Amino acid sequence: MIDLKLLQKDFEGISKKLQRKGVDEKLLEKVKIKFEELKEAKAHFETLQAAQNAMSKEFGMYKREGKDISELKAKVDENKIRIADALEIQRLRQEELEALAMAIPNIPDDDVPDGEDEDDNIEIKKVLTPKEFSFTPKEHWELAEQNGWIDFERGVKLATSRFSVSFGMGARLERALINFMLDFNRQRGFEEVSVPALVNRKALEGTGQLPKFEDDLYKIQDQELFLIPTAEVPVTNLYQDEILSLDKLPKRMTAYTSCFRKEAGAAGRDTRGMIRQHQFHKVELVSIATPGESDIIFNDMVTCASDLLTALELPHRLVTLCTGDLGFSAAKTIDLEVWLPGQNTYREISSVSNTRDFQARRAKIRFKNGKKNELVHTLNGSSLAVGRTLVAIMENFQNSDGSIDIPKVLHPYLGL
């Protein structure tokens, strides 16, 4: 959630920044007005309530002194009706404001480039040079099936399209990757956590998936619970509604979870293979930091993910997302794209975002800065998407006969 007080104070400035993300200025004006109306309604209600409280106190005194209370009671009863009305007005305005404000995306950082979509993202640097193949490299689904690593049909049989099953070395490699990534992150100072894969509405509101993106989430039928689309949700919300002491910051955490996405609106995209699945494994990084250190932490996380790819000998590049490609909660995002020789292109394998205080404001995560409580900054990043890493290994480490080498760092994890 954006800072409504700031919007009120510096409407021009905030509005200008949000227009870069395609937010309609009229909507912002409406929010500003609603915000002011709500304040008005609150003030009115509180004045009435104060009178009521005062009269109630008097009431108690009258009774103790044995005075006649009938006149006072009439006054108090009358005021009570007005309070009920005032409260109802306040409640309605609160609801209206929230509905509007919760749907406004985060303000992009000033150094985020303008742009429409992913074509306008800006490459920062390339890491490792893709190797030359003496043959035409195959795409991963071909290799996966040929080696018996992944069975796409049986995944569909068990669930529906965009589900798959891993067998043998494919399954072992997944597990090896998860362990390798968690160990790697732990050595970089991220504490490992294991969290629920189901979360409630409040958690998803805290990180920004709800209320706007409910269509992308799998919902449990008989309870108000959702399957997590990313570990970012449970891990960030670990500290929801808490005031952290300064010496506990920064919090740097890593978690492995399955992730679940309906991929609504992705019809026809990446239908083959395991680039875009409804369920996938991911190792996530989440940091909670003071505003002063969040930029450093951000770079740290990008470096961690990039080094992970380098350790796996996977060529990749870093790109800054433009305003049009930036996610709802992010102020800034750097994507890591891994080279896929079979597809002859770079594909997203990790996305590191600084949401600044956007999620913290929604989730009420604060820290004590001296006497004052301030909102923290929250950051998240994948490190990495396991399925896509497996895809990258298959395509980059393939031989002409279709066999696949295993990156050296994974050998200990596979008993090789």
Place this chain on the structure above:
RNA sequence: GGACGAGUGGGUGAGUGGCUGAAACCACAUCCCUGCUAAGGAUGCGUAUGGGUAACUGUACCGAGAGUUCGAAUCUCUCCUCGUCCA
């Protein structure tokens, strides 16, 4: 699944209708005193939000929500969580 009990500020914990935003103790902060190894004293110390330059002040919050009442931490109902016992 059933029965009973509990949920209060950073912690322990008092509080069964008004004088309680909440005793006391601990922790913490600032100041003072003392000066032989640790102790004594004073003051302050929840969160959110509105008004005010500020001092200060209004409102809300005692697991969550609803209700009774002029007035609720305290009474009623529903839910959640934890504990104990039973199946």
